[in-house]
Amino acid sequence: MNNEVNDIIDEWPQPKPIFVKSLELPDMVPELLTPKLYDFCEDVSNDTHSSIANCAVPLLCALGAIIGSKVGIFAEQNSNYFEVANLWGIVLGDASTRKSPAADIMKSYLQDIEHSYAAENANIELQYYHDLEVKQKNLKQLSKSTSPNSMQIAQLSAEVNALISNGCPKKRLLTSDSTIEKLQMLMLANPRGIIFYKDEITSLFNELRSEIKDTYRTFLMESHKSFSGFNIDRIGRGSIHIPRINLSMFGTAQTQLFKDIINQWYGKYKVDGFFARISLITVSKRLPPRKLKPPLNPDIRDYMTKLMLELDQYRPEDSISKHGMRTNSAGILGLTLSVKAQELFNQYSYKLDTLLDSDNIQSELLKAHLAKQPSTVLKLALILHLVDNHDTFSPIQINDATMIRALAWSEYLYPHLVFMYSATSMIENPAEVTMALAILRKIAENKITNGMTISMIIKKNWSQFNDKALIEEGMNVLVNHDWIEMVNSDTSLGGFPTIKIHVNPKAAALLLDEGDYIAKSKGHYKTKYLDMLSTLS
Numbered sequence: 001m002n003n004e005v006n007d008i009i010d011e012w013p014q015p016k017p018i019f020v021k022s023l024e025l026p027d028m029v030p031e032l033l034t035p036k037l038y039d040f041c042e043d044v045s046n047d048t049h050s051s052i053a054n055c056a057v058p059l060l061c062a063l064g065a066i067i068g069s070k071v072g073i074f075a076e077q078n079s080n081y082f083e084v085a086n087l088w089g090i091v092l093g094d095a096s097t098r099k100s101p102a103a104d105i106m107k108s109y110l111q112d113i114e115h116s117y118a119a120e121n122a123n124i125e126l127q128y129y130h131d132l133e134v135k136q137k138n139l140k141q142l143s144k145s146t147s148p149n150s151m152q153i154a155q156l157s158a159e160v161n162a163l164i165s166n167g168c169p170k171k172r173l174l175t176s177d178s179t180i181e182k183l184q185m186l187m188l189a190n191p192r193g194i195i196f197y198k199d200e201i202t203s204l205f206n207e208l209r210s211e212i213k214d215t216y217r218t219f220l221m222e223s224h225k226s227f228s229g230f231n232i233d234r235i236g237r238g239s240i241h242i243p244r245i246n247l248s249m250f251g252t253a254q255t256q257l258f259k260d261i262i263n264q265w266y267g268k269y270k271v272d273g274f275f276a277r278i279s280l281i282t283v284s285k286r287l288p289p290r291k292l293k294p295p296l297n298p299d300i301r302d303y304m305t306k307l308m309l310e311l312d313q314y315r316p317e318d319s320i321s322k323h324g325m326r327t328n329s330a331g332i333l334g335l336t337l338s339v340k341a342q343e344l345f346n347q348y349s350y351k352l353d354t355l356l357d358s359d360n361i362q363s364e365l366l367k368a369h370l371a372k373q374p375s376t377v378l379k380l381a382l383i384l385h386l387v388d389n390h391d392t393f394s395p396i397q398i399n400d401a402t403m404i405r406a407l408a409w410s411e412y413l414y415p416h417l418v419f420m421y422s423a424t425s426m427i428e429n430p431a432e433v434t435m436a437l438a439i440l441r442k443i444a445e446n447k448i449t450n451g452m453t454i455s456m457i458i459k460k461n462w463s464q465f466n467d468k469a470l471i472e473e474g475m476n477v478l479v480n481h482d483w484i485e486m487v488n489s490d491t492s493l494g495g496f497p498t499i500k501i502h503v504n505p506k507a508a509a510l511l512l513d514e515g516d517y518i519a520k521s522k523g524h525y526k527t528k529y530l531d532m533l534s535t536l537s
Helices: 035-048 052-067 099-115 118-144 150-166 180-189 202-208 211-223 255-269 298-313 339-357 364-371 373-388 400-423 431-444 454-458 468-480 528-536
Strands: 018-021 072-074 082-084 088-092 194-198 230-234 238-242 247-253 280-283 333-337 484-488 499-503 518-521
Touching (some): 035 052, 035 099, 052 298, 052 373, 072 373, 118 150, 180 230, 202 211, 211 230, 247 255, 298 373, 333 339, 339 364, 400 528, 431 468, 468 484
Parallel strands (some): 194 247
Antiparallel strands (some): 484 499
16 A cells, blocks of 8 residues: 555556456357258348347247157157257347347248148038037937936036037147137147247236146146146036147247346245246347348248248158157157267266256256256257258258257357346356446546545445445455555644545546456356357358
């Protein structure tokens, strides 16, 4: 600590940037998708003036829903660990990021597929009303019989009530505003699965936090398991067994509203695994203004229409490539990994388990989410493989290039997950570093000036500036980085000794830009598989 103030600017050292931890959200690179999928997302991005990820997340969820539980993937050759293609995804951002228009375009493609079911659904509807009319007629005749059989009447009456209650079992793919009861009936009629899309999806999560909705929350969580069945017991209407439940989901949300939901949900349910099932979460970025809208690509839009229709019509049980495919316990055919793909997946799983067993991640919610990432990797590998081979739907093994893409997604998503859970746990900077940055901001605003003492600062009653010891630690950080000096007051004429702040004269120019006094680090964000993507081009 000095006793004299040096005002000669050339004799002051250059202030050194203060090191802080930061997880910057990465941009989506083309290699995360197959070339044509990326071209399509780029076209939607040009159309809606939104980020590539705004299209990529709902696109992958939509493709996964179309594939549904028709086919799956085994994690290992001799293992029963099995996944199907359904994904839950959400795009976060404020209104300026234009996240909804891109999602609405994906919704329109799903609606087009549903329109292709019109003729089939007309026949289903005719059969349904014919069956209902016949059963009602038979029930009426039995009831009027001179010697009615009460057991037959009861059975037929139950069948009629079930038909009316369950509704016409039309072929469906998409729903946007169904009650949970209606969603269950849709799944009963559509064992492949259903995709639920909702703009501003936080309204659904708020509804699920109600005490009376706990059974709904349980059903939604079960439906993510994809190929397991579900029993519904309804008072006065008997029981229903849905042989296979499979829900895909995507939506949009305001970032802060969603983070608030995370906090409130954790306060009530702790780590119940619900949000860990939202496999694809990205935080949307606002694009800079543009003068001209780029021309759109009708060929890539035609490709997407053709791809989705072919995936919709894909029946693995009818495919010549089914020979050699295993089935899981529910009878669903499954693809397997090639030797190289298996090695990559095993290495990734081992390193993830090591990370989860360490103390590097403090958030229980983030740990729960990362623990489900191998499931996400397998689902993405399955989707990307079928997209790459949609013309023949062969071979039946997923190669290493597809696995690298899927693994790179886990790295791309990681900082987005950390950001989402930052309300409960973030990779935090030491308290003294945070305080040092707060002091620098006050200096930049000319609110902390030469000659001020720590006591004078505390009397200002500024937020964050009420802990004398912490302020002293923050000052020490700034002294060590040559931003300030702490100078002893002159007591030769009497008075109590005080320590006053003197700001480096070279600081003024640097403090105009926060980037000049903060050096950022990506924390423990790794890019091994993202780096490997360059080998795929």
